Amino acid sequence: MSVDRRDQLVKAVHASDWHTIDALGWHAFFADLAAFWPRKLTSDHALAYARVLGGHDPVMVTAALAALAETGQAEYRPGPAQLAAAIARTGTGAKTNATPKVGRPDQHPITLGRVRDLLGDGHQICGCVGPRQFNQNAGGVMRCAKCHGIEQGQADNALEQLDEEAA
Numbered sequence: 001m002s003v004d005r006r007d008q009l010v011k012a013v014h015a016s017d018w019h020t021i022d023a024l025g026w027h028a029f030f031a032d033l034a035a036f037w038p039r040k041l042t043s044d045h046a047l048a049y050a051r052v053l054g055g056h057d058p059v060m061v062t063a064a065l066a067a068l069a070e071t072g073q074a075e076y077r078p079g080p081a082q083l084a085a086a087i088a089r090t091g092t093g094a095k096t097n098a099t100p101k102v103g104r105p106d107q108h109p110i111t112l113g114r115v116r117d118l119l120g121d122g123h124q125i126c127g128c129v130g131p132r133q134f135n136q137n138a139g140g141v142m143r144c145a146k147c148h149g150i151e152q153g154q155a156d157n158a159l160e161q162l163d164e165e166a167a
């Protein structure tokens with residue numbers, strides 16, 4: 001938990017400062033939060049999410065939100081406390097329990113689905129040679145710092161998952 005980052009997010013949400021919300025990595029979360037359920041997300045509610053969850057890694061929180069929606073566990077928009085409980089349950093905050101893939105937002109089915117969409121839209125896979133550095137964006141997608149291509153392993157896993165679904 002990072003109190004500084006949480007305070008920054010709370011301030012940004014309070015001011016509806018989307019530039020800062022994006023810079024802090026929370027844009028995808030609030031976009032999903034607003035889009036996945038029909039009832040309008042009020043600014044008071046958005047502020048509550050920021051206060052409860054702002055110290056967590058936004059990639060983890062976004063993945064937990066997607067998992068609740070995807071598995072039908074949240075017919076209505078999950079509240080900040082419900083979401084915090086879901087994060088605690090999946091062990092994304094701690095590294096001790098659960099299966100190896102849990103807590104790997106770059107391998108989350110939703111993330112791999114995004115990768116597939118990107119590949120389908122013609123985004124390139126990184127083909128750089130030698131030591132490479134990858135940056136993870138708020139949606140969990142790994143991109144090469146040099147060529148901005150998608151990380152090879154993540155692309156492979158995304159396409160593998162597609163094969164499994166097709167089989």
Ligand SMILES: [Zn+2]
Pocket residue numbers: 126127128132144145146147148149
């Ligand atoms: Zn590259």
